[in-house]
Amino acid sequence: MSKSNSTAARNDISEANPVPVLLPLDAPRSVAFKTKKAAFIYHFRRISLEDWQKFFTGIVHQTLQSKAAREEVFETESSLLELVENTLTSVSGYGDLSKLKNWRQCLPIQHRVAAGVALRSVGESKAAANAELPILCDLVEVSLDANWGADSTCKTTLYSGLIHRFRQPGIAELKRFNFESARVRVTGTADAGITTYPARQAIAMKIYDDLIESVDGYSVGGAPLTCVDAIKREMDGAHKAAAALALFNQDDEITIG
């Protein structure tokens, strides 16, 4: 991912206004961004769990080793472009596209990447990370912030404090997560080998379903998402991955004394 594209997407979020409403998982999504000359809005169909699975497994993370030389490859752009191309329904800001044979591929690549970055823009809440005291309870709470949609005025809606409550992961889940994360594929020889790392988000998405108990802040059909089966079925894949990864990465620094 190029630096300029990431910055474009983040600028949208920083301009956003937090709104205390439920995030509508079943609503079509849109991403708005501006350049110096114009403003654009990309409209997407609902992004399915299969779309996300395909995106995460398409991320290339490899290390190439030849004797002492070592090169790391981390490439997300191809997979991001594929996600955008498969889910994009319409765009505005480019004029009449009806005469173009394949308008999706005619869109500027940096715009498509920026839209893709905005689609996957979800992460652990900054407020939660700065919280002072942990509260002991049967469930582990993870709080997310996410950029979801934009309105016609190019204002992006940022949802803060989206809560995911998990039951405490047992040793079986921890082992599964660590095992799957370590299940690398090594091709070539020991001296000149390629290590391909698994997509941890794809693994996290699966484990999310085993551990989730409840969520706050999401709706489907205008009603809050309450039942566990509905959460597993309706929850956005990127949110599943982000929440489960935050659950497994709770590394507080411990100081004795």
Add this chain to the structure above:
Amino acid sequence: MRDMAMLKRAAAEFFIEGFVAPEAGRILASTPPDLQAKALESLMPPRTVPDGAFQWIDYLIWLERVLELVDVPLSGMEVEALMVLKRERIRFQNGHPSCPHCGMPNEQYALRCRECMKDIN
């Protein structure tokens, strides 16, 4: 990771890295930040197997710690890999006996501990 020969080689390199690391850390602490990457490269023994093998070793080390506390079902591949790791650890320990004073490993014929500097024999 099913290649046990590669795992064996990686385990041997992993233990040697652990042996060299404390001294490398001390040298790095007094090295200017802009030279640290270069210094680290020259201080640490080069890895001769793909990184994936080391990722797998990290998992096996975690699994060993878990098994000290609780029984977890293991696959045949995990059992075989844990045995390779154990054999390589014993081989390393035989070649690097612990200091009787501080417990840190030393070269086989060292007369003085590289950590606490006390006489070994």
